[in-house]
Amino acid sequence: MQPNPIIGTELPRKARSGKGIFRRENLDGWLFLSVSLIGYILFRFIPIIFSFVLSFSEWNLVSGLRGIRFTGLENFIEQWSDTWFLHSLVNTFYFSVVSVPISIALSLLAAVIVNESIYFKGFVRLLLYSPHISSMVAISIVWAVLYSPSYGPINMFLQSLGISHPPGWISSSAWAMPSLIIMSIWQSVGYNMVIMLAGLQGIPRDYYEAAEVDGAGVLQRFRSITIPLMSPTLFFVMITSVIGSFQIFAQVNILTKGGPGTSTSVLVYYIYNVAFNYNRLGYANSISWVLFVMIFALTLWQWRQQKKWVHLQ
Amino acid sequence: MTKASRAILGKSILTIIMLSLSVITVMPFLWMLSTSFKLDADVFSFPIQWIPPKVTFQNYRDVWFGEIPFYHFYINSVKVTVISIAGVIATSLMAGYAFAKIQFDGKNVLFLFYLATLMFPDQTLLVPRFIFYKYLDIYNTHWALILPGMISAFGTFLMRQFFMTLPGELSESARIDGAGHFKIFFHIALPLVKPAIVSFLIFSFVWSWNDYENPLIFLSDTERFTIPLGLLTFQDENRTSYTLIMAASVCSLLPIFIIFLAGQKYFVRGIAMTGIKG
Numbered sequence: 039m040q041p042n043p044i045i046g047t048e049l050p051r052k053a054r055s056g057k058g059i060f061r062r063e064n065l066d067g068w069l070f071l072s073v074s075l076i077g078y079i080l081f082r083f084i085p086i087i088f089s090f091v092l093s094f095s096e097w098n099l100v101s102g103l104r105g106i107r108f109t110g111l112e113n114f115i116e117q118w119s120d121t122w123f124l125h126s127l128v129n130t131f132y133f134s135v136v137s138v139p140i141s142i143a144l145s146l147l148a149a150v151i152v153n154e155s156i157y158f159k160g161f162v163r164l165l166l167y168s169p170h171i172s173s174m175v176a177i178s179i180v181w182a183v184l185y186s187p188s189y190g191p192i193n194m195f196l197q198s199l200g201i202s203h204p205p206g207w208i209s210s211s212a213w214a215m216p217s218l219i220i221m222s223i224w225q226s227v228g229y230n231m232v233i234m235l236a237g238l239q240g241i242p243r244d245y246y247e248a249a250e251v252d253g254a255g256v257l258q259r260f261r262s263i264t265i266p267l268m269s270p271t272l273f274f275v276m277i278t279s280v281i282g283s284f285q286i287f288a289q290v291n292i293l294t295k296g297g298p299g300t301s302t303s304v305l306v307y308y309i310y311n312v313a314f315n316y317n318r319l320g321y322a323n324s325i326s327w328v329l330f331v332m333i334f335a336l337t338l339w340q341w342r343q344q345k346k347w348v349h350l351q
Numbered sequence: 352m353t354k355a356s357r358a359i360l361g362k363s364i365l366t367i368i369m370l371s372l373s374v375i376t377v378m379p380f381l382w383m384l385s386t387s388f389k390l391d392a393d394v395f396s397f398p399i400q401w402i403p404p405k406v407t408f409q410n411y412r413d414v415w416f417g418e419i420p421f422y423h424f425y426i427n428s429v430k431v432t433v434i435s436i437a438g439v440i441a442t443s444l445m446a447g448y449a450f451a452k453i454q455f456d457g458k459n460v461l462f463l464f465y466l467a468t469l470m471f472p473d474q475t476l477l478v479p480r481f482i483f484y485k486y487l488d489i490y491n492t493h494w495a496l497i498l499p500g501m502i503s504a505f506g507t508f509l510m511r512q513f514f515m516t517l518p519g520e521l522s523e524s525a526r527i528d529g530a531g532h533f534k535i536f537f538h539i540a541l542p543l544v545k546p547a548i549v550s551f552l553i554f555s556f557v558w559s560w561n562d563y564e565n566p567l568i569f570l571s572d573t574e575r576f577t578i579p580l581g582l583l584t585f586q587d588e589n590r591t592s593y594t595l596i597m598a599a600s601v602c603s604l605l606p607i608f609i610i611f612l613a614g615q616k617y618f619v620r621g622i623a624m625t626g627i628k629g
Contacts, residue, residue, distance in 0.1 A: 306472075
């Protein structure tokens with residue numbers, strides 16, 4: 039008897055439809071789920087509903103629950119004349135559009151090389167992976183020092199190479215965002231590489247051997263075997279990277295506070311700022327929902343696009 | 352050149368490329384480690400002195416026993432991490448089992464709800480959770496970190512995927528012998544998903560230990576801070592000492608690296624698995 043693929047149960051049909059056992063199954067199911075469900079409702083479901091309702095209101099904490107004033111769509115209209123919001127929106131896209139493709143390209147390259155069998159494979163993997171498991175706070179603190187314009191190691195090094203005016207990194211409005219992007223690429227390459235390695239190892243060696251016999255070069259093998267057969271993995275990495283890139287916060291809050299000017303203010307940082315520094319909770323929630331809708335739409339769009347390039351075996 | 356020696360040469364060149372890349376990657380960590388043993392005066396000397404001219408352990412002594420209660424931050428982090436991990440593993444296992452192996456009414460709708468919230472970024476819920484915790488009266492307590500940390504839609508989904516792979520015949524015979532789901536869960540299913548438990552444990556440890564946003568918003572008293580927030584208190588003082596911050600950072604990363612080294616195989620397998628199955 040085959041287990042039902044959707045329900046995954048192994049009970050014979052007869053037993054499942056029997057009334058007594060059916061009741062027992064119900065009880066067991068809800069018992070097993072109970073603690074998780076209570077937590078889920080309290081810490082996930084209620085906050086989501088609450089957040090949705092609040093996004094149509096004007097509220098500060100001081101005035102208490104009675105002070106909520108419903109303002110309809112006003113928050114969502116105000117956003118379009120709010121410079122900080124608009125800049126944060128643009129910056130979020132800027133960060134995402136630049137950091138995700140570079141990180142994916144680098145990690146794919148690294149994964150292919152490591153997969154080609156090198157010495158000290160495990161060691162290399164470990165070193166490349168280390169930034170990803172480290173706390174963002176410790177990382178940000180180190181990079182803040184490395185990036186300091188006048189005495190930081192990076193600029194001292196650049197000056198010793200003969201570059202007399204190295205970039206101001208996080209203190210310059212043109213370079214602050216690239217600084218965050220460099221740091222995030224540094225952090226994500228190892229993680230993406232590990233996922234891609236798993237994908238690469240699923241490709242049968244014979245394909246490459248056959249192609250080699252037919253006289254296909256390295257690049258051609260990469261283009262017509264590696265990429266198509268890796269596409270489901272690449273797709274997964276792309277989706278999770280885009281979602282992740284829309285949610286950067288710690289590095290912004292610790293390194294730049296959104297500045298200089300508005301140059302590194304991203305949506306999550308702005309939400310935090312509006313809620314906890316300006317005390318406008320309703321408005322902050324309305325931006326949260328814009329962020330959610332954007333992530334949702336982008337994921338959906340990528341899902342649709344996958345038909346065009348993702349190759350399923 | 353023979354084919355074999357050409358292969359060795361190629362392998363060596365690729366190794367050198369990858370080793371240089373890895374060394375560049377860990378350079379910030381090396382700088383952190385070396386600075387943690389330096390005197391304040393030597394921090395910014397150039398060219399970078401990877402091995403300090405004068406090695407001192409005073410920074411570590413100051414971090415642990417100085418004015419800033421780093422020792423408290425550590426205990427707080429251990430407490431919050433251990434309790435939430437124990438909780439999240441238990442709830443994810445139970446819920447995952449229910450979704451995979453028990454046929455009960457309303458299951459599919461509920462599972463859809465769990466999946467849908469995976470799409471919802473945690474950070475967009477900071478404001479409503481802040482308000483909600485104030486009313487639940489758990490704001491500025493460790494419960495504000497522990498309780499929400501005890502459930503995970505991701506963990507539930509992960510565990511369900513693992514339980515689904517268990518063959519039905521195993522529990523079938525037990526059912527015919529009259530064993531209930533609790534018996535099957537504890538005696539048959541749990542021992543079989545140990546690898547999944549270990550990899551989820553490492554995932555949750557890394558996540559909980561490094562969490563910055565939740566403590567930032569839900570804690571206000573310095574004594575209750577966990578390590579990530581605690582690290583920043585070294586910076587708030589007027590006398591920012593880079594050597595102290597770096598020593599503290601090294602201490603904060605150590606447990607993660609140890610856990611990761613110990614469970615590397617499981618962790619990589621876990622990533623690979625979640626990566627492929629999406």
